[in-house]
Amino acid sequence: MSAAEPEACALSSSSLDVEEKCQYYGNSSSDPPTEPHPDMDMFCCHSVQDSLLSSDSRFTNYRGILNWIIILLILTHAHLFLDNFIQHGFLIDLRKVLEHLMEDHYNWPSVNLILAANMFAIAALLLERCLDKGTLSPSAGHCLHLGNLGLLTLFPAVIILYDTSISTGGAYFSLWTYTVLGLKLYSYQETNSWYRQGSVPSSGTDKCVLHETKKHIEHLTIKDLYYFLLAPTLCYQRNFPFTPRVRINVLCKTLIEMVVLTQIIVGVVQQWIEPIFQRSENSFSNMDITTRVEHLMELVAPNHFLWLMFSFLFSHSYLNFCAELLCFGDRHFYGDWWNAKTLKCFWGNWNIPLHKWRYRHLYTPLLKKRVSQKQADLLVFLMSAALCEYVIALPLHSCRLWIFFMMIFELLVDVYLGDYFKGNYGNGLVWLCFLLGPPLAMMTYFHDHYMSHHGQHPPGLSVAECLS
Amino acid sequence: MSAAEPEACALSSSSLDVEEKCQYYGNSSSDPPTEPHPDMDMFCCHSVQDSLLSSDSRFTNYRGILNWIIILLILTHAHLFLDNFIQHGFLIDLRKVLEHLMEDHYNWPSVNLILAANMFAIAALLLERCLDKGTLSPSAGHCLHLGNLGLLTLFPAVIILYDTSISTGGAYFSLWTYTVLGLKLYSYQETNSWYRQGSVPSSGTDKCVLHETKKHIEHLTIKDLYYFLLAPTLCYQRNFPFTPRVRINVLCKTLIEMVVLTQIIVGVVQQWIEPIFQRSENSFSNMDITTRVEHLMELVAPNHFLWLMFSFLFSHSYLNFCAELLCFGDRHFYGDWWNAKTLKCFWGNWNIPLHKWRYRHLYTPLLKKRVSQKQADLLVFLMSAALCEYVIALPLHSCRLWIFFMMIFELLVDVYLGDYFKGNYGNGLVWLCFLLGPPLAMMTYFHDHYMSHHGQHPPGLSVAECLS
Structure with missing residues (x-):
């Protein structure tokens, strides 16, 4: 404690x-x-004294209440847990998921799609080399880069929208790969253009700046590019900070975390969320308001635990695993968002690599173009919200903008209620927004996708099958 | 916060x-x-640094987690609450309870029983007066006092066991009145005998000791006795500490607390506990083990909230109300048991008037008789456990010793696990014992009483009727 x-x-x-x-x-x-x-x-045996709980007593030690709350929470959820098992039996079956992943006709389209992504990376490298040798003018190079990135954005979207053989899981995996690649390549070309322009502060003493002129061409290699593409960061720089060696115990620890958490996540989905999905008779877009609220309330807790586990799995275990494997030094993948007292701080600390990218390649360039800070803030936020909607809605073929509007709503909450909720209350508001905000909106997408594939109460159908 | x-x-x-x-x-x-x-x-934009949650980072600020737990607890219970209302509709009906209290043929026996209690109080006063005047020898007086107390104990027990017209609620009320009266009169006669023996320390400077010889006879009055009997304490002394005046705002505050809490308690019983009772098909003594555990788990939360509210209602609101009305100064009715780190401390802080009485009239006299501390501790504890069983089981006519054994079990937990659970963990253990211990055993008594009166799922029967 x-x-x-x-x-x-x-x-x-x-x-x-x-x-x-x-x-x-x-x-x-x-x-x-x-x-x-x-x-x-x-x-x-009596003396004049006040009761501890009366306002005159000035007694303020309620430390035990914390233990009480924790025990009550554990017991309540243990009861819900037991109830669930008594009601539904043991539904967790990892084999279903594995079998699904093994069925090759579902996954070859997405594997091919991901392999095709290399094309765009190589194109970006070749463009950079041409720019470096001077065979391309900077503006032409910039245009070609943007064309490359535009194609990179359109290509998976078109494939996912029109190739019906691709599975939903595969579509997610490839779309996210492409999105990350797009962000990385944007950073790659912009940072390289900065290096070429030599916009280096004269007082720069850092090695990565000092060595800049000498080792220019050495960095435009396949190896350097692919190290960056595999490294757990979205921002390119030359000479990433390294750790001295790969620590096997850290690798094992993060690997075990990943295996255990994946199993728990599959368990929560199959045992807790799927029965709720199966109980509902309609998609969220067709429900009346009371049923909708009731269903959302049911989904809050499992969805929240899923998010917490997924964010730990990804932001901590997976990214640390990658970083350890690549000796990548910067492990600052998330801040202490759980202590955030404003939604702005929460967003800034939730995903540090993405936040760094936004700051470096969107916010600062906007400021340099004399956009005011508030407008830049708003623009960056709107772009993030649109990106969230895009990467979640596209593979499900259901763009209804709920996630986007939920994030806009949170922005309004932050602007209008932020002044009234300070300190601990601000933190409470952040948690409430996290519990009831975009993650829940996201869950409704999956719910409706599930409903559209398995209408009235199909017994024994798994979410894994639904993802096909 | x-x-x-x-x-x-x-x-x-x-x-x-x-x-x-x-x-x-x-x-x-x-x-x-x-x-x-x-x-x-x-x-x-990268530097070598660890992730916050990795063990190397030395990051320990998880303050936000507390807010998270609180919000999660509130949301979970809000969901259970909604679920309950959706499932059962609105069952709370205060009129049922009031109507039940108004039906006079149920309650006259208990009212008569309580009025008869005055007899024993007057007898004790008369005995004290005779002892004070010297018309009775101290040993004869002591024997007569014990006889009076013995009758006081037997009388309600016999009436409750053999008079079938008395309602269960009335039986509880009168038995508790008699028990409190018995404890008070025991303290009254013992303290008065100490005063007579003049076993006063020579260095005593307190006014109640100095005035002792002068005002001896003045205290053996009806008024003094009834003030003590109505005052929120079990230990007699002359010249109780007084507050200067009755504060109307405190009276109103405690009165409002009592009214609101009573309604919430009735609500919890009718809306939450009764449906659980109605769902069960058997009494606890006839259930198989899994059904028993499942049912107990269902009852943990409502039973716990009921206890917390009842203890606040009684120990804080009701006793403070009485004290304010009587200008009684000593409001130390409970310690900070919520912070207790051992079960001993919990028991010592839960009910201070009872604890004071035990210490003054059981524990210290035992020590004076050269009983070792541990044995005295054990004896006092066993007597308390037996008293609990007696006042709960007798009005239900079902003495099965579950509460008694539950308390013995807690004693064993304290003795054998107390050394392993220190500090916060000790406090956690105390809460766990409070959640799953005697209060839950007590609830099984009421459950079985309810079952014996309304067997297989009677719709619309109220606990109030069951108490008849």
């Missing part, structure tokens, strides 16, 4: 009081009390 | 870091960052 450490002093002094009291009233097994005189106590 | 105050410094410094970071990465609306140089940041 490390969060409680600053309270330790206050607590121990109070617990001493309690123990003294216990001893005084004889419930302790240590020596009998000597002060005050026992017979005095016999005659006058 | 007063419990969090000691953490405020650590938190605010950390949140400053976060805000600085947010500003640095451009998500703040204040002035643009000047250090480090923005272009430097553009080129080298």
Whole structure:
């Protein structure tokens, strides 16, 4: 319980009081009390004093309440858990997921799609080499780069929309790969153009700046590009910071975390979320308002746990695994968003690589173009919201803008309620937005996709099959 | 959130870091960052650092998690609450309880029984007067007092066991009145005998001791006795500490608390506990083990909330109301049992008047008779456990010793596990025992009483009727 450490002093002094009291009233097994005189106590056993909970008593030690809340939460969920197993039996079946992944006719289209992504990376490298040798003018190179990135964006979208043989899971995987690749290649071309322009501060002492002129051409290699593409970052730079060696124990730890968490996530989906999906008789877009609220309430808890586990799995375990494997030094993949007191801080700390990219390649360039800070903030936010909607809605073929509007709604909450919710209350508001905001909107997409594939209560159908 | 105050410094410094970071990465609306140089940041945007959640990072600020737990708990229970209303409709009906209380043929026996209790009080006063005048020898007086107390114990027990016209609610009310009266009269006669023996410390400076010889006879009055009998304490003394006046606002506040809490308690019983009772098809003594565990799990949460509310209603609101009305000064009716780190401390702080009585009239006299501390502790505990069983089981006519054995079990838990659960973990153990211990055993008594009166799923029968 490390969060409680600053309270330790206050607590121990109070617990001493309690123990003294216990001893005084004889419930302790240590020596009998000597002060005050026992017979005095016999005659006058009352004194004027307030009840602890009355407002006059100035008593403020409620440390035990925290333990109470934790135990109550665990017990409540243990009960829901038992209830679920009693009601539905044991539904978790990892084989279903594995079998689904093995069926090759579902996954070859997405594997091919991902392999095709190399094309765009190589094109970007070739363009950079031409630009570096001077065989292309900077503006022409920039245009060609943007064309390359445009194709990279359109290509998977078109394939996913028109190739019906691609599975939903495969579509997600390839779209996310392409999105990450697009962000990385944008960073690659822009950073390389900065290097070429030599816009280096004269007082620069960092090695990556000093070596810039000497080792220019050395960096435009396949190896350097692919290291960047595989590294857990979206921002390109030459000479990434390295760790001295691959630590096997860290690799094993993150690998075990990934295996265990994946199984728990599959378990939550199959045992908790799927029965809720199966109980509903309509898609969210066709429900009346009370049924919709009831269903959303049911989905809040499993969806939230899923998100927490997924974010830990991805932001901590997976990215650390990659970083360890590549000796990549910068492991700052997430801030302490759980302590965030404003939604802005939450968004800034949730996904640091994406946030860095936004700051470096969207926000700062906008500022340099004399856009005001607030407008730049808003533009960056709108682009992020649109990107979220795009990467979630496209593979499901259902663009209804709920995630986008949910994020806009959160922005309004932050702007209009942020002043009233400070400190702890601000943190509470952030958690509430996280619980009821975009993640829940996202879940409705999956729910409706599930409903459109398995209408009225199909028994025994799995989400894995639904993803096909 | 007063419990969090000691953490405020650590938190605010950390949140400053976060805000600085947010500003640095451009998500703040204040002035643009000047250090480090923005272009430097553009080129080298990575540095070697650990993830916050990895064990190397030494990051320990998880303050936000507390807010998360609280919100999750509220949402989960809001969902259970909604679910309950959707499933059962609105079952709360205060009129049922009031109508039941108005039906006079149910309640006259208990009213008569309570009025008869005055007899024993008057007898005790008369005995004291005779002892004071010397018309009775101390030993004969003591024997007569014990006889009076014995009758006082047997009388309600016999009436409740053999008078079938008495309602269960009335039986509870009268048995508890008699029990409290018995404890008070025991204290009355013992304290008065101490006063007579003049076993006063020579260095005594307290007014109640100094005035002792002068005002001896003045205290053996009806008024003094009835003040003690109505006052919220079990230990007699002459000259109780008084508050200067009755504060109307405190009276109103406690009265409102009592009215509101009573309604919530009735609501929880009718809306939450009764449907669980109605769902069960057997009494606990006839259930197989899995059904029993399942049913107990269902009852844990409502039973716990009921206990918390009842203990606040009684220990805080009701006793403070009485004390305010009587200008009784000593309002120390409960300690901070929620912070207790051992079960001993919990028992010592749960009900201070009873604990004071045990210490003054059981524990200390036992020590004076050269009983060892541990044995005295054990004896006092066994007597308390037996008293609990007696006052709960007798009105239901079902003495099966579950509460008694549950308390013995807790004693064993305290003795054998107390050494392994220290500090916060000890507090967790205390909460767990409180959640799953005697209160739950008590609930099974009521459950089985309900089952014996309304067998297979009677629709629309109320607990109030069941108490008849």
